[in-house]
Amino acid sequence: MxxxxxxxxxxxxxxxxxxxxxxxxSRAAGRGSGSVIGGRVALKLDPDLxxxxxxxLDVVLVSATNGKTTTTRLIAEALxxxxxxxxxxxxxxxxxxxxxxxAGGSDAKFGVIEVDEKYLAGVARDTSPKCIALLNxxxxxxxxxxxxRMLAENWREGLAGSKAVIxxxxxxxxxVWAASSSQNVIWVAAGQMWKDDAWSxxxxxxxxxxxxxxxxxxxxxxxxxxxxxxxxxDHVLDPHGSAWPIHLQLPGRANxxxxxxxxxxxxxxxxxxxxALERMYQVQAVAGRYxxxxxxxxxxxxxxxxxxxxxxxxFSLIDPPPAPVILSVNARGADGTDTSWLWDVDYTRLTGHxxxxxxxxxxxxxxxxxxxxxxxQVCENLDxxxxxxxxxxxxxxxxxxxxxxxxxxxxx
Numbered sequence: 001m002x003x004x005x006x007x008x009x010x011x012x013x014x015x016x017x018x019x020x021x022x023x024x025x026s027r028a029a030g031r032g033s034g035s036v037i038g039g040r041v042a043l044k045l046d047p048d049l050x051x052x053x054x055x056x057l058d059v060v061l062v063s064a065t066n067g068k069t070t071t072t073r074l075i076a077e078a079l080x081x082x083x084x085x086x087x088x089x090x091x092x093x094x095x096x097x098x099x100x101x102x103a104g105g106s107d108a109k110f111g112v113i114e115v116d117e118k119y120l121a122g123v124a125r126d127t128s129p130k131c132i133a134l135l136n137x138x139x140x141x142x143x144x145x146x147x148x149r150m151l152a153e154n155w156r157e158g159l160a161g162s163k164a165v166i167x168x169x170x171x172x173x174x175x176v177w178a179a180s181s182s183q184n185v186i187w188v189a190a191g192q193m194w195k196d197d198a199w200s201x202x203x204x205x206x207x208x209x210x211x212x213x214x215x216x217x218x219x220x221x222x223x224x225x226x227x228x229x230x231x232x233x234d235h236v237l238d239p240h241g242s243a244w245p246i247h248l249q250l251p252g253r254a255n256x257x258x259x260x261x262x263x264x265x266x267x268x269x270x271x272x273x274x275x276a277l278e279r280m281y282q283v284q285a286v287a288g289r290y291x292x293x294x295x296x297x298x299x300x301x302x303x304x305x306x307x308x309x310x311x312x313x314x315f316s317l318i319d320p321p322p323a324p325v326i327l328s329v330n331a332r333g334a335d336g337t338d339t340s341w342l343w344d345v346d347y348t349r350l351t352g353h354x355x356x357x358x359x360x361x362x363x364x365x366x367x368x369x370x371x372x373x374x375x376x377q378v379c380e381n382l383d384x385x386x387x388x389x390x391x392x393x394x395x396x397x398x399x400x401x402x403x404x405x406x407x408x409x410x411x412x
Contacts, residue, residue, distance in 0.1 A: 012052050015045035016103045023100060035088070039096030042103060050095060053102035054127035057086070057111035060265055061127070063120040063155075064135030066310045068093070070250065070286045071135060071258040072114040077283055078266035078276035083109030091287055094119050095126075110269070117151050121158020131268045132159065133167045133261055135190065137174040138197045139341060140307040148197045152178040167264045170225050173215055177202040177222070188264050189227035190257040193316075194309035196344065231260040236273055238263075244273040249284045252317040288407045292393070295410045296386050299393040302412065304403045306335070308344040314397055321352030324389040326382070328359035328402035335400045339364045347372040356385040359402045382409050
């Protein structure tokens with residue numbers, strides 16, 4: 001690894017400076033954080049900039065369909081015990097956003113980077129990571145991301161020669177298949193609530209057998225590997241069999257699973273589970289997710305759910321009926337323009353909740369709820385929905401751009 005004394009080349013310095021200037025101008029114009037446009041400009045000036053910025057860092061990459069932003073944040077907190085960390089904490093997870101984030105971390109020892117699933121192989125090639133965390137793969141943005149097995153194959157081929165330690169969820173057959181091409185894999189039993197993308201064997205196409213929490217292919221023998229780390233209730237079990245309590249301010253089983261994977265990653269860098277898990281307690285919200293905000297004299301809890309697997313996990317978090325629920329769905333470029341995934345979500349789990357529907361595609365969602373025999377009301381916007389809600393804390397569940405709209409409206 002190059003030493004920290006290695007200066008960036010004049011071209012790289014120019015690219016970083018120009019990128020920061022463009023990002024600052026974008027922020028001043030009220031067009032968001034500017035990280036993506038700044039990164040794009042920097043990469044135009046120096047196409048190798050991402051690799052140059054990463055060469056002095058111990059890099060961790062985190063990729064998954066669900067949970068990567070939160071897990072990136074938990075790993076960053078944990079590794080902070082061993083040195084300064086730079087991270088793309090706001091979730092700009094394609095090469096331009098990643099480049100922009102690393103350009104801001106000149107004193108960092110660790111780079112903890114969330115990577116969009118489609119870009120993982122390329123970013124891994126550019127940044128020579130020490131560790132890669134793979135959490136899950138499920139259907140998402142059907143018009144953009146292609147079929148899940150194709151993504152798994154992309155990972156499998158892209159990671160085949162990597163020297164990185166792969167920390168992978170052994171409960172997701174697609175992740176196991178993708179990680180199995182790597183030399184050095186640490187398996188974590190993190191669970192898999194959504195199984196509808198893993199009924200056929202990714203290796204041979206045979207039917208997957210799923211007795212209890214186990215899985216295997218009856219045709220080719222592809223099977224669940226033995227975990228060395230595991231989530232067990234409210235504890236993480238380490239490879240020595242010791243149980244470490246998980247104390248999180250973030251809700252739900254999915255976040256405990258994220259913490260278990262994060263503890264396994266931290267251990268790769270010598271941070272003990274107790275220290276890692278204690279540091280994770282600091283995280284109260286991640287880019288606005290799980291925040292409880294005051295709006296029109298009501299408490300609103302903001303929850304992000306972008307695809308069927310995410311909605312299933314989110315329904316398990318919400319207050320019991322009759323807590324009112326506002327659902328907001330858009331289908332803009334960043335969400336994926338295909339809303340057919342709404343039909344894969346089990347909305348009968350909302351029975352007993354008063355439901356209020358907003359967002360660009362509120363009518364798509366209304367048809368889906370009608371078929372699921374749910375009682376709901378379509379509203380024009382958040383203000384109207386909140387005014388119509390019965391008393392009590394309101395659970396607000398939104399997909400990606402709908403969530404950004406909500407945060408702007410409530411001033412979060």
